Amino acid sequence: MKVLMFGWEFPPVNSGGLGTACYGLTKGLSRKNIEVTLVLPDYPEDLKAEFVKIISSNNIKLKKISTILMPYMSSSNYSQTINKRNARIYGNTLFHEINRYAEAAKKIAMEEEFDIIHCHDWMTFKAGINAKAIKKKPLVVHVHATEFDRTGGNGVNDHVYHVEKEGMENADAVIAVSNYTKNTITRHYGISPEKIRVVHNAVEFEHKIDDKSKIKKINKVVLFLGRITLQKGPDYFVYAAKKVLQHEKNARFVIAGNGDMEPFIIEKAAEMGIADKVLFAGFVQGEDLERAYKMADVYVMPSVSEPFGITPLEAMSNNVPVIISRQSGVSEVIRHCLLVDFWDIDDISSKIISVLRYMPLKESLSENGFGEVKKFNWDIPAQKCVEVYNEVLAA
Amino acid sequence: MVSICFYFQVHQPFRLRKYSIFDIGSSNDYFDDEKNRQVMQKVAKKCYLPANKAVLDLINETDGKFRVSYSITGMALEQFGLYAPEVLDSFKQLAKTKCIEFLDETYHHSLSFLYSKEEFKEQVKMHNRAIKNLFSFSPKIFRNTELIYNNELANFVEKLGYKGILAEGADHILQWKSPNFIYKPKTAKNIKLLLKNYRLSDDIAFRFSEKSWKEFPLTAPKFASWVNAINGNGNVANLFMDYETFGEHQWEDKGIFSFLRHLPHEILKHPDNDFLTLSEAISRYKAVGELDVHNLISWADVERDLSAWLGNKMQQEAIKEIYMMETAVKNSKDNELLDKWRKLQISDHFYYMCTKWFNDGDVHKYFNPYDSPYESFIAFMNIINDMKMRVNADLKTSSMVQ
Numbered sequence: 177m178k179v180l181m182f183g184w185e186f187p188p189v190n191s192g193g194l195g196t197a198c199y200g201l202t203k204g205l206s207r208k209n210i211e212v213t214l215v216l217p218d219y220p221e222d223l224k225a226e227f228v229k230i231i232s233s234n235n236i237k238l239k240k241i242s243t244i245l246m247p248y249m250s251s252s253n254y255s256q257t258i259n260k261r262n263a264r265i266y267g268n269t270l271f272h273e274i275n276r277y278a279e280a281a282k283k284i285a286m287e288e289e290f291d292i293i294h295c296h297d298w299m300t301f302k303a304g305i306n307a308k309a310i311k312k313k314p315l316v317v318h319v320h321a322t323e324f325d326r327t328g329g330n331g332v333n334d335h336v337y338h339v340e341k342e343g344m345e346n347a348d349a350v351i352a353v354s355n356y357t358k359n360t361i362t363r364h365y366g367i368s369p370e371k372i373r374v375v376h377n378a379v380e381f382e383h384k385i386d387d388k389s390k391i392k393k394i395n396k397v398v399l400f401l402g403r404i405t406l407q408k409g410p411d412y413f414v415y416a417a418k419k420v421l422q423h424e425k426n427a428r429f430v431i432a433g434n435g436d437m438e439p440f441i442i443e444k445a446a447e448m449g450i451a452d453k454v455l456f457a458g459f460v461q462g463e464d465l466e467r468a469y470k471m472a473d474v475y476v477m478p479s480v481s482e483p484f485g486i487t488p489l490e491a492m493s494n495n496v497p498v499i500i501s502r503q504s505g506v507s508e509v510i511r512h513c514l515l516v517d518f519w520d521i522d523d524i525s526s527k528i529i530s531v532l533r534y535m536p537l538k539e540s541l542s543e544n545g546f547g548e549v550k551k552f553n554w555d556i557p558a559q560k561c562v563e564v565y566n567e568v569l570a571a
Numbered sequence: 572m573v574s575i576c577f578y579f580q581v582h583q584p585f586r587l588r589k590y591s592i593f594d595i596g597s598s599n600d601y602f603d604d605e606k607n608r609q610v611m612q613k614v615a616k617k618c619y620l621p622a623n624k625a626v627l628d629l630i631n632e633t634d635g636k637f638r639v640s641y642s643i644t645g646m647a648l649e650q651f652g653l654y655a656p657e658v659l660d661s662f663k664q665l666a667k668t669k670c671i672e673f674l675d676e677t678y679h680h681s682l683s684f685l686y687s688k689e690e691f692k693e694q695v696k697m698h699n700r701a702i703k704n705l706f707s708f709s710p711k712i713f714r715n716t717e718l719i720y721n722n723e724l725a726n727f728v729e730k731l732g733y734k735g736i737l738a739e740g741a742d743h744i745l746q747w748k749s750p751n752f753i754y755k756p757k758t759a760k761n762i763k764l765l766l767k768n769y770r771l772s773d774d775i776a777f778r779f780s781e782k783s784w785k786e787f788p789l790t791a792p793k794f795a796s797w798v799n800a801i802n803g804n805g806n807v808a809n810l811f812m813d814y815e816t817f818g819e820h821q822w823e824d825k826g827i828f829s830f831l832r833h834l835p836h837e838i839l840k841h842p843d844n845d846f847l848t849l850s851e852a853i854s855r856y857k858a859v860g861e862l863d864v865h866n867l868i869s870w871a872d873v874e875r876d877l878s879a880w881l882g883n884k885m886q887q888e889a890i891k892e893i894y895m896m897e898t899a900v901k902n903s904k905d906n907e908l909l910d911k912w913r914k915l916q917i918s919d920h921f922y923y924m925c926t927k928w929f930n931d932g933d934v935h936k937y938f939n940p941y942d943s944p945y946e947s948f949i950a951f952m953n954i955i956n957d958m959k960m961r962v963n964a965d966l967k968t969s970s971m972v973q
Contacts, residue, residue: 423592512926514945526592530949533592536884537948544926 182300204558278302301343354505399472404435409478469494497541584919645678672848725756740766751805791833
């Protein structure tokens with residue numbers, strides 16, 4: 177079976193879980209002898225070598241479209257990026273750019289041989305629809321996040337919403353990363369639940385840092401790792417930090433990531449008088465990412481709306497206990513964690529303190545969590561995708 | 572001749588509320604009264620009242636041939652008093668028939684034997700007194716929490732004056748022997764040991780509504796025929812189970828009460844069968860041999876060990892903390908504190924912290940009022956920390972008074 181896959185970000189050039197999921201799934205599919213032609217935005221030349229190394233499989237072919245598309249980009253920071261990379265000529269707006277990407281996809285669809293089209297999130301949906309129109313092959317759209325997750329339901333961008341909806345409507349099947357996301361899709365996009373298949377993400381780990389090289393520290397570290405955007409609930413994290421610090425003076429709060437809420441969060445921390453206890457690590461990846469997890473005593477994901485959420489699994493694989501939002505897809509697949517409602521600052525801080533204080537709790541969560549997450553691998557979601565392919569091909 | 576010995580365990584824990592870390596030092600309100608009331612009233616309606624009615628009717632219908640033994644924890648007795656006094660009345664009515672025997676156990680359904688013999692003894696005494704007061708009955712048979720048992724316990728309980736003790740008829744203990752006889756614990760003098768026939772007991776308690784079981788549906792004549800088969804190679808059929816089997820674990824609409832109402836009549840159709848209370852059984856039948864149980868056993872899970880309560884670090888830590896406070900709590904002379912401390916010993920609190928079966932989400936989950944074992948550990952430890960502060964404050968005040 178040959179799959180024409182439209183993606184957008186891919187490690188090492190990625191800013192979130194989306195790229196990680198796309199990478200894992202591609203790898204899982206290639207192990208099942210599925211041939212994948214992966215269409216991606218262009219990469220800077222110096223990252224190409226590393227990219228090729230990651231992809232090392234004969235089943236995966238790479239096609240590039242020259243664009244600077246980044247999946248979590250809003251229209252405003254898109255123009256900023258354009259200014260930075262003025263060496264090339266691109267469209268003036270994000271939406272214009274998406275259309276250009278979709279146009280380029282037509283050419284690729286004509287040249288390539290494939291049985292099925294698989295698209296990841298809204299930016300590639302138009303490309304998928306075009307490819308379907310040209311080759312009359314079934315389209316599967318994979319929803320990793322919706323506009324409702326990204327905005328928390330307030331200020332939904334109408335254009336993005338319509339692109340998402342159009343993609344789902346034109347698709348022969350919709351893959352949702354969780355039941356949580358499936359509900360969002362049926363409720364807000366009016367897609368029939370029969371058309372939606374839930375395929376939970378997985379994780380696979382290659383630990384580069386020796387486990388024995390534990391980072392020495394005097395303070396207890398509470399980690400937030402993710403984009404600093406409304407969706408991820410960084411504000412709830414700092415409110416909880418304030419409350420925790422009233423009881424655990426020794427705690428330090430590390431925020432790893434970047435995003436449009438960063439100035440607000442920095443100001444908030446200062447305003448609450450805890451600026452010296454909340455540390456900003458910036459966007460981390462590779463070995464730094466692993467280091468960030470390894471120095472943490474507890475990982476908190478207070479997302480307002482999290483379609484899946486791979487980071488808790490990464491934390492668990494680094495033996496870190498996790499406290500995660502009930503409003504998440506990942507909470508459907510793990511048991512050895514503590515669940516919270518993102519708005520419940522008392523409960524979040526109470527649980528943070530409990531993990532910091534009660535050693536048997538911390539150890540049990542980390543040991544059992546590690547055992548649980550070890551069982552995950554991308555072969556399972558890849559297999560489920562193959563089942564979806566077969567289903568739509570048979571229809 | 573086969574004597575059928577029914578023993579039903581009646582217990583309801585005082586569940587803890589979701590006690591937060593921020594409650595420490597500001598609230599000594601540890602128990603979820605609302606939840607406890609709801610559960611008690613629900614189980615009273617679904618199980619205790621209809622089951623007691625069925626047992627009473629059966630005693631009357633069989634002219635007292637039907638006999639049953641009960642062990643009711645102090646925790647259940649207290650909650651009957653608080654939330655369902657009609658259940659207490661129905662047990663008193665049963666007691667009057669003289670076809671009922673009450674057993675003793677730790678008042679708090681605790682694991683105290685493993686941690687403090689002194690505390691264990693006090694709780695057994697408390698239970699004995701409660702049964703005497705409520706039912707004018709002086710128990711002679713002892714059953715330990717969750718049928719936790721070994722030689723040492725048998726010796727200890729014998730010294731307390733009991734004539735019989737119960738244990739699980741676990742395969743690894745019995746080996747080629749049968750649970751359908753009375754035994755004597757190896758190191759004890761006279762006390763007799765009654766073993767649960769777990770196959771027959773679990774056919775009712777666990778498998779009754781199990782559609783994938785090859786014997787489904789279980790009918791009274793079918794079960795009676797299995798009991799009859801013991802004739803010639805056993806004296807007793809010890810059917811030990813939670814009383815909540817009737818109507819709570821196995822539902823009325825699956826026919827459990829109809830089964831209960833028919834079974835004694837089916838069993839009595841065979842002229843060689845009868846029903847005995849446990850005391851009657853040990854006075855009629857001699858011990859056929861000795862049983863040597865050095866390591867602790869219980870009636871839980873397939874392992875029949877203590878791992879459901881003490882298998883992980885959280886459970887071990889929590890229980891260690893409790894018994895470390897014993898001297899301080901008792902020295903404080905604060906009766907309210909002592910009562911709360913004892914209620915924290917209820918074995919269920921530790922069971923809720925079990926992570927053993929957590930992945931499979933089975934029976935442990937069904938009985939767990941918390942979202943997860945971790946949540947139950949957090950609430951418990953927060954309470955322990957609050958209690959520690961109060962004990963210390965009490966001790967300070969009392970030394971100031973002196």
